[in-house]
Amino acid sequence: MPLNIQFNGETRTLDAAMTVAALIAELPLAGKRFAVERNGEIVPKSQLANVEIRDGDRLEIVIAVGGG
Amino acid sequence: MSRNTEKLIIAGKQYTSRLLVGTGKYRDFNETRDAIVMSGAEIVTVAIRRVNIGQNANEPSLLEILPPSKFTILPNTGGCYNAKEAVRTLRLARELLDGHALVKLEVLADDATLFPNMPETMIAAKELVADGFQVMVYCTDDPIQAKMLEEIGCVAVMPLASLIGSGMGILNPWNLEIILDRATVPVLVDAGIGTASDAAVAMEMGCDAVLMNTAIAKAKNPVLMAGAMKKAVEAGREAYLAGRMAKKVYQGSASSPAEGKIS
Numbered sequence: 001m002p003l004n005i006q007f008n009g010e011t012r013t014l015d016a017a018m019t020v021a022a023l024i025a026e027l028p029l030a031g032k033r034f035a036v037e038r039n040g041e042i043v044p045k046s047q048l049a050n051v052e053i054r055d056g057d058r059l060e061i062v063i064a065v066g067g068g
Numbered sequence: 069m070s071r072n073t074e075k076l077i078i079a080g081k082q083y084t085s086r087l088l089v090g091t092g093k094y095r096d097f098n099e100t101r102d103a104i105v106m107s108g109a110e111i112v113t114v115a116i117r118r119v120n121i122g123q124n125a126n127e128p129s130l131l132e133i134l135p136p137s138k139f140t141i142l143p144n145t146g147g148c149y150n151a152k153e154a155v156r157t158l159r160l161a162r163e164l165l166d167g168h169a170l171v172k173l174e175v176l177a178d179d180a181t182l183f184p185n186m187p188e189t190m191i192a193a194k195e196l197v198a199d200g201f202q203v204m205v206y207c208t209d210d211p212i213q214a215k216m217l218e219e220i221g222c223v224a225v226m227p228l229a230s231l232i233g234s235g236m237g238i239l240n241p242w243n244l245e246i247i248l249d250r251a252t253v254p255v256l257v258d259a260g261i262g263t264a265s266d267a268a269v270a271m272e273m274g275c276d277a278v279l280m281n282t283a284i285a286k287a288k289n290p291v292l293m294a295g296a297m298k299k300a301v302e303a304g305r306e307a308y309l310a311g312r313m314a315k316k317v318y319q320g321s322a323s324s325p326a327e328g329k330i331s
Binding site: 037062 | 090091092093094100113114115116117118119121124127129130131132141143144146156159160161163164165232233259280281282
């Protein structure tokens with residue numbers, strides 16, 4: 001069953017259920033610091049592999065960038 | 069005054085450098101790193117943004133250039149226009165930085181002036197302090213509101229010298245004097261510094277530190293300006309501690325002796 005999610009403000013369709021950690025593994029984040037919010041709540045790093053993405057989830061993945 | 073210590077102390081932690089710098093607006097990461105190393109800053113601000121999904125995984129990230137093991141990373145809420153966005157951003161920052169509590173709160177009111185929205189800043193400050201954050205807060209130079217932020221529990225108040233990125237220097241030294249006179253937490257001038265003399269003036273007035281970004285990043289030679297700012301902050305601090313001579317408005321005072329002249 002494909003899932004429709006909002007990922008960093010854009011609609012994205014996942015072919016199958018996966019964990020947040022599995023989604024992150026597809027991103028250019030290896031070895032980098034990031035943080036994840038799901039439906040407005042922080043997902044702690046220790047929980048990324050345990051949290052299943054559900055249809056309609058709103059995910060935000062952020063990094064640190066230059067700023068003042 | 070309890071603020072007047074040899075080293076800068078923010079939320080119980082000592083820092084040698086009294087210059088805090090932003091990491092935005094540089095040409096590339098090499099320039100960012102070179103300028104920040106030259107500035108001698110120990111605390112550097114960063115913004116929190118959505119990851120660019122199309123980015124090359126081999127490109128270094130800012131925190132690889134400026135590792136948290138070497139710098140105190142101060143996440144900001146730049147671009148936030150209400151308390152809710154600001155609190156949410158800093159919770160993400162805390163997770164990103166493994167529980168790091170020291171943050172820079174700035175809630176903007178309008179995108180032309182980037183003036184602080186003080187009511188929303190107060191709401192966010194209360195919520196963040198209650199949640200265990202150590203809040204350094206960007207604010208107007210209104211002494212009453214600066215004191216309110218201190219009473220909320222902010223660990224430093226950071227009034228603007230002039231508008232963010234304007235380089236106009238300290239436009240209201242009188243208000244800043246009142247804030248300095250009353251505050252018991254560190255007072256930093258944040259925003260509006262244009263060149264080295266502006267930073268020196270802030271420090272001579274008794275500011276505990278200065279936070280700047282554009283003045284360095286948008287100088288023609290950012291690395292050279294970073295060094296100039298380091299010296300200006302140090303010179304201004306030493307002049308403040310030394311205590312300047314009294315001004316004599318109407319009468320000169322010769323430095324050479326009046327006796328023993330040849331005629």
